[in-house]
Amino acid sequence: MLFELSPPFCAGPIRIGMSHADAHAALGALGTPEAYGSGWVVHRSSSGSSVFAYFDKSEVVEAIEIYTPVAGADEWDRVLWAELDVFATPVEELVGKLRQRTTVIEEENGHSYTLPELLLAFWRSITPETEDDLEGRHFESVLVARPGYYDGPAATSGDA
Template sequence: MHFELVPPTGIGPLRIGMPRHEANTALLSLRAPSTTSPSDRPGRHVFRPSGLMISISCVRDRLESVELGRPSSTDDTPEDEQGHYFNSVLVARPGYYDGPTTPQGRTAP
């Protein structure tokens, strides 16, 4: 499967700013229909048979970020879900890392 990354717009059918219910549907469409992972968490992340994780984050019922990642070859315990190391890419809305703002639009202390 190939994904077109279009920062800051989105990845594949996942578009930054889309409503949560549409993002959940789009995320499920990226799941392999013949193979589901016990690690899948619909509405949060799914794993493809290749090991690729597709993760979404929503704030105020809108898609805020999409992350693609896969366990790194330097992960010495890939069967352990805690502590995975991932090679990944994140596409997010502009200002994603700026932190919270005050009602006046200034960065909070």
């Protein structure tokens, strides 16, 4: 499946500001929604990907995350932002292109990158240890957030 990211509005069929019921229905079209912390998650058996919808104190979607365990697999969900394939593009190349457009904050020794102006965040579980190391060359997760999400603790704001 193809998920197009359009921050701060949506990630695929999941929209920022959706109610619990609407998010459950949208996720239901992707698989079987399960409760997960303050939200819902669908684990997609066809691709191994997971799609999360996180809710704020007002009970509306404040962030959407898409996770893929194996970047570059034959049967995986594609995620595009501004025509960039988030999981297929190597981290160094993707971050370079992102830095041409906005401020990119690198955190956790290269595991996490946040783009507060675009309301996007990217994550990978490991970073390559050597030039020849193939592991950690691609992101595993991307998050789309609502305006204000990066201004402070998400739990303090009920705005969607």
